[in-house]
Amino acid sequence: MSALLSVAGLTAGYGGVPIIEDVNLDVAEHEIAVIIGPNGAGKSTLLKTVFALTSRSSGAVTFSGRDISGLRTAQLVPLGISMVPQSRNVFPTLTVDENLDVGTYAAPPGDKDAVRESVLSLFPDLRDKLAQPAGELSGGQRQMVAMGRALMSEPKLLLLDEPTAGLSPAYLEIIFDLLLNIRKRGVTILMVEQNAKQALRIADTGHVLVGGKNFVSGTGETLLADDSVRRSFLGGASA
């Protein structure tokens, strides 16, 4: 497996103050990679830096063998990267259908109707809500609209910032199942997740970030079995 995304020696933050320092991370094609760690560890910052939403002071990001460190977000979307932010991730006054449509503007797919059909087959619940403003939907449905919008540009890599934040435990299962389905369609996923234990169960690889630095990386199973990880980040020994 070749690395689809490769982060090397990345230092970045906001307004000159580094939040992450010298972070390294490889994401192989067709895998689900999850970034976990305590609050303030710089997980979201890492994800945002990959998507050119923070100021990077050093290090490199490579995607599909190409250095994308200097590119702007609007240039990354056509290359095949999409992101779903943690909050405010739908356009509330636009209808569900319009939200999906906006997802195609930066990187128009060849056959828009086919892509829309394939996205809706992932989220069949949205079919009845297409004409409804996205702001009127429940939290879980909004998350589906947000993921649907991100998939409309047919990304190779999907970046998800805490896709289960604020959702009920029932939705947690649904979202994780959806991620497995999205991966089945050939999309690589890199996500930040607070529900570390459940996330590691579906993840191929996990990366633990502490204080803005790499702590440990490994397969989901290894990390679940690792004593130090379990004690510090997975809430006790009962994993």
Place this chain on the structure above:
Amino acid sequence: MIDFINLYLVPGLTIGSVYALGAVGISMIFGILRFAHFAHGDLMTIGGYGVLTAVWFIPIHPLLLLPFGMALAIVAALAVDRFFYRPLRQLPTIYTVIASFGVALIFRSLAQLFWSSGNQVFVPGVRPPVVLFDTFRISALHAQVIILTLIIAVALHFFLTRSKLGRAMRAVSDEPELASVAGLDTERVVRWTWVIGAALAAAAGVFAGMDTSMHPNLGWNLLLAMFAAAVLGGIGKPMGAIAGGLIIGIAEETVTYTWFGGEPLISPSYKSAVAFFIMVALLLFRPQGLFKGRLL
């Protein structure tokens, strides 16, 4: 009843159309750039003078020369955005608000410099009203203004809901950060917001100038009523701004009707207070406006 329609309702719809077209730009600019554009009235003035000048060279009906006024207003708006507002974009929006006050003064002074401070008319002479069914006596200009405004409103609605650019504008107005994350070209959306806002302001300026006369303070005097219309419709809701403009225009004219007995309900000299009364009442009791706009 006929008098009410001829002398109050139709003139109310006419001035309401002017407010509506100006308020659309104010509302869209607030929605997308998050600042109250105080130079919008003077942008109307610039558009009005653009058509006035075109009429000197091409003596046909002024409304046919609207594109010249729109072009002048668009160039003016894009220029001030490029040189005055864009450099301030990353700072708190109060800087841009203050800058727009300055731009308003620049526009007004330029209008005085180029076109003098006096009143000027588009076409001299008195035109008799159009009589319909022997009862309705409506000025041809009022009919043209109302019909053109309705056409513009319908076109704007389809543009915002059906076209890619219109949807992108609503997306940026909804969640600017998500719009960037989705890879939308925000600066392009901003440019088109100015183009549309300025074009509609120019139309409003010409309508207002033809109804009375062109003078450098024309737009500035209408500005606060347009703000009231934008607030009434819900900030960031262009179609709401159109409704808000028409409501305020009709309210201003019809409060002077002899509703009870032979006296006007409110003396015509006080009618411009109606817009402000509506605006203050809204800000106190329903700040999101009629159509659930953004809170100021």
